[in-house]
Amino acid sequence: MDDIDRRIVRLLQDNARMSYAELARQVGLTSPSVQERVSKLERNDVITGYRAQVNPEAVGLGITALVGLVTTAGSEYADVADAVQDIDEVESCYFMAGQESYLLMVRVGAMAELEHLVTRLSRLPGVGGTRTTVALSTKWESRPQTRGLSHD
Incomplete structure (x- = not known):
């Protein structure tokens, strides 16, 4: 990863919906060059996904x-992890x-739901x-990772 890749990652962390044209403008490359770099970052598991952040209370x-x-x-640790992965909360x-x-880290709508969830978790094999x-x-949560992305 070079400095341009790092800048692209930082920009996408701030706004994953930024167009290739806008990314290109901000890093000084062409749109096709930025698209190629983003694809490579995805293939190399530097960028692992895009998602909408939702306000849990809403x-x-x-x-x-x-x-x-x-x-x-x-x-077996893996068995416990597999069982937990199937729990939506x-x-x-x-x-x-x-x-x-x-x-x-769990999210529920009411304390009674939390009590029920903790009971379910405690009963897992x-x-x-x-x-x-x-x-x-x-x-705050889900703060974008910037360490390793800059040479300050």
Whole structure:
């Protein structure tokens, strides 16, 4: 990745709907050159996808919680991860070092739904316990990664 690729990635992080023409104007290349670079960044898994960011509260998911999963001795980590992947309320899943094997970010619409979800998670094969922390508010999330994208 060169400096132009880094600038393209930063621009797309700010606005993934930016046209190739506008990207080209901002990095000083032709549209076809930018399109070729973006395609290469996608093929090399630098850019892994595009998505619309949705306000969770606007779609009825006003409660965000972090749920730690403690696995049982002898459980297969991959089996737990596979089971968690099938649960719609789980937005992110991190494999952790420490007492908890996984940390999940979950979103639900009501505390009763969170209680039900935590109960479901605790009953998954290989899960020996959970620890839940409820976020009071979200100050920011999904901040674009800029480290490694600039030479400051």
